[in-house]
Amino acid sequence: TEQQHLEAFEARIQRGEKIEAGDWMPDEYRRQLIRMISQHAHSEYVGMLPEGAWITRAPSLKRKMILIAKVQDEAGHGQYLYHAAETLGATREEMNDALLSGRAKYSSIFNYPSLTWADVGMIGWLVDGAAIKNQTMLAGCSYGPYSRAMVRICSEETFHHKQGKEMVIQYARGSEKQRQMAQDALNRWWWPSLMMLGPHDADSPNSGVLSRWGVKLKSNDEVRQEFINEHVPELLEAGLTIPDPDLHQDESGNWIHGPIDWNEFWNVVKGNGPLNKERLGARQKAHDEGAWVREAMQAYAERQLAQAAD
Numbered sequence: 393t394e395q396q397h398l399e400a401f402e403a404r405i406q407r408g409e410k411i412e413a414g415d416w417m418p419d420e421y422r423r424q425l426i427r428m429i430s431q432h433a434h435s436e437y438v439g440m441l442p443e444g445a446w447i448t449r450a451p452s453l454k455r456k457m458i459l460i461a462k463v464q465d466e467a468g469h470g471q472y473l474y475h476a477a478e479t480l481g482a483t484r485e486e487m488n489d490a491l492l493s494g495r496a497k498y499s500s501i502f503n504y505p506s507l508t509w510a511d512v513g514m515i516g517w518l519v520d521g522a523a524i525k526n527q528t529m530l531a532g533c534s535y536g537p538y539s540r541a542m543v544r545i546c547s548e549e550t551f552h553h554k555q556g557k558e559m560v561i562q563y564a565r566g567s568e569k570q571r572q573m574a575q576d577a578l579n580r581w582w583w584p585s586l587m588m589l590g591p592h593d594a595d596s597p598n599s600g601v602l603s604r605w606g607v608k609l610k611s612n613d614e615v616r617q618e619f620i621n622e623h624v625p626e627l628l629e630a631g632l633t634i635p636d637p638d639l640h641q642d643e644s645g646n647w648i649h650g651p652i653d654w655n656e657f658w659n660v661v662k663g664n665g666p667l668n669k670e671r672l673g674a675r676q677k678a679h680d681e682g683a684w685v686r687e688a689m690q691a692y693a694e695r696q697l698a699q700a701a702d
């Protein structure tokens with residue numbers, strides 16, 4: 393019966409076994425994973441846009457090559473994640489349609505503009521830094537295909553994180569103009585980076601079932617605390633000022649942040665952030681311009697099939 397299936401499923405998760413694609417799973421587990429993994433994939437795709445805009449303007453050949461490789465990695469992560477979601481029965485068409493029609497979300501962070509070259513470094517340091525904290529946790533999640541995708545993605549993002557940190561530290565210690573550029577980037581990216589890890593636990597409706605079924609092994613606030621504890625000392629060490637007057641360390645050593653502007657967060661999530669329309673517009677344009685490729689592949693597949701039938 394359904395109840396016995398559920399008990400056996402939960403016992404497997406308790407034992408630390410991975411759930412694989414063809415295994416029995418509750419509908420809600422499947423629905424939650426498709427939601428999360430597809431939104432994660434969309435984030436990787438939309439996440440190419442803020443940095444991609446700087447490829448033609450990179451200040452040196454070395455920086456340009458690093459940036460091209462990074463943006464290409466994000467495309468690969470998106471592909472990897474779409475495949476993981478496909479193992480649950482979602483199709484590319486459905487997922488893409490959900491993104492373009494605004495039904496599916498993608499990370500709030502990518503709706504902010506990258507105004508200067510230092511933003512490219514700051515995205516690597518903070519955005520990849522936050523993504524790694526979240527994804528290292530997800531590498532231990534109960535769904536096999538997602539957890540394995542996370543292992544590879546995290547190792548690539550560790551390079552992204554290092555190149556961003558190296559770049560920002562160099563500018564923070566460079567000329568006065570470079571230092572100001574790095575500080576300005578931190579001022580604009582700090583709070584959105586904290587927000588990207590999701591609402592406070594009390595306002596996170598999906599967390600209950602996700603932690604019960606071993607998808608989220610840490611809560612949004614726990615991951616955010618890990619991110620802050622790692623990054624605050626390093627940013628201070630680089631000589632930068634964190635734009636939070638209430639930031640302080642408590643007796644246990646945790647860095648405690650001031651209030652987060654959740655109105656700003658929900659506004660961005662609802663589609664009204666600085667660049668939401670531009671980001672979705674760029675994805676729609678890419679989809680439209682790729683139509684001929686999909687049609688050509690379809691025609692080719694049909695011809696192959698017809699020849700095989702002869």
Ligand code: FAQ
Nearest residue numbers: 432435439497498499500519520523588590596597598599
């Ligand atoms: N943006 O109940 P919760 C990257 C939504 S990859 C937009 O707490 P949950 C790589 C949430 O969907 C970054 N919406 O949700 C890179 C839900 O709405 P729904 C992406 C958000 O799922 C780096 C509602 O709020 N990473 O950066 C956000 O339990 C550099 C209630 O929230 C992933 O997607 C947000 N920030 O926890 C690329 C990792 N936060 O769907 C290029 C996988 C929450 O019910 C350059 N995802 N919402 O309509 C997760 O771990 C989780 O989904 C969380 C949110 C932790 C993001």
